[in-house]
Amino acid sequence: MEKESTTESTTESVTEDATPDIQLIESGGEVTLSIGGEQAMQAWERDLMWASADLLCEYGQDFYEVGLGLGLSALRVAGNPATRSHTVLELYGEVEELFREKHPELPPALRIERGDFFRRIYDLPSESFDGMLFDPALDMEVWKDEDLWARVVPEIVRVLRPGGVFIPFFSTRPELRWQYVDYFRTIRVERHAYQAYDTTEYTYGTSGNAYIQCFQKD
Numbered sequence: 401m402e403k404e405s406t407t408e409s410t411t412e413s414v415t416e417d418a419t420p421d422i423q424l425i426e427s428g429g430e431v432t433l434s435i436g437g438e439q440a441m442q443a444w445e446r447d448l449m450w451a452s453a454d455l456l457c458e459y460g461q462d463f464y465e466v467g468l469g470l471g472l473s474a475l476r477v478a479g480n481p482a483t484r485s486h487t488v489l490e491l492y493g494e495v496e497e498l499f500r501e502k503h504p505e506l507p508p509a510l511r512i513e514r515g516d517f518f519r520r521i522y523d524l525p526s527e528s529f530d531g532m533l534f535d536p537a538l539d540m541e542v543w544k545d546e547d548l549w550a551r552v553v554p555e556i557v558r559v560l561r562p563g564g565v566f567i568p569f570f571s572t573r574p575e576l577r578w579q580y581v582d583y584f585r586t587i588r589v590e591r592h593a594y595q596a597y598d599t600t601e602y603t604y605g606t607s608g609n610a611y612i613q614c615f616q617k618d
Contacts, residue, residue, distance in 0.1 A: 422494040430597050433470055433495070440537040441469040444596050448570050449473040451592055452533060452612050457482050459565045459616075460530020465489070466517045467536035471499045477533070478510035487511045489520060491536065521552060524559040532556065535569040549579040557583055557617055566615045570594075572603045574611055584615035 420436030431443035453476035456463060461484040463477055468490040478486040486509050490496050496512055506512075517536060534556075542548065556566055566584070568577055572594070576587065589611055596606040603610075 419492060419494065422492055422498070424498045430599065431470070433498070435492070435495070435537050438537070439601050441535075442597060442600060443470060443472075444594075444600070445470075445570075446472050448592055448594055448610055448612070450476045451590065452567050452570065453477045453480070455588075455590065455612060455614055456531040456533055456565065456567055459563065460561065461485070462529050463487070463531050463533070464524075464529045464559070465533040465535075467491075467534070468495050468499055468512060469535060469537075471503060473533055473535070474510060474512075475503065475507065478507035483509045485509055485511070487513060489513050489515050489517055491516055518548070518552060521555045521559070524555075526558050527561045527564075528559050529564060530561055531565045531567065532560065533567050543579070553580055553583045556580075560617045562617060564617050566617075568613060568615075570610045570612045572605065572608060572610050574609070577613060580613075580615050585618055586616040588614040588616065590614070 421434075423434045425432045425434055432439055433441040449472040453473040456477060457480040461482055463483065463486045465474055465477065465486065465488040468474060468488050474486065474488045477483055488510065490512060491514070493514060496514070499512075560566065566580065568580065570592075571577065576589075581587070592610050592612065594603075594607065594610040596603050598606055600606050
């Protein structure tokens with residue numbers, strides 16, 4: 401996910417091949433996926449991830465997701481009756497292994513692939529998906545790299561079918577994601593209340609409103 405705090409994360413970069421320490425931490429009723437010592441995802445996000453998945457499924461039947469995490473949205477999308485196919489790209493094998501330990505039987509529509517999105521995006525066929533969820537664990541320097549996003553977002557638009565949508569990780573600030581806003585004319589925003597853990601470090605506050613942004617290709 402894109403960390404919303406000012407703390408620098410050290411999870412994934414487009415040039416980093418070393419695998420960071422990856423752990424699933426279950427303590428005191430909290431569930432956290434930790435990557436490189438950072439909170440990559442937590443189970444309290446479930447309702448927001450489900451809302452994002454349900455929104456995605458309104459726009460077609462073939463979907464793509466970047467970042468498996470705890471698999472909350474992946475299972476939701478793949479389990480939707482309207483879904484024909486859902487491909488999830490995950491960089492780290494350890495994340496997939498942790499997920500499969502919890503979910504040994506997967507929905508028929510779900511396929512998990514390994515790879516680096518910033519390389520894989522150029523190989524995806526044009527107009528091949530009705531929608532994409534985007535929630536990888538990235539280093540803050542990657543999120544701030546304007547040249548990188550200027551190269552990558554047109555490729556995201558390319559692989560979407562007309563009318564298809566791109567939905568990034570929810571924000572707890574009511575601001576459109578600058579990385580994507582210039583490439584889409586139609587943007588749908590849904591507001592949802594959220595309650596994080598007291599220990600959550602990557603949101604602006606641990607309760608309030610979260611915003612799901614849905615960018616639609618003309």
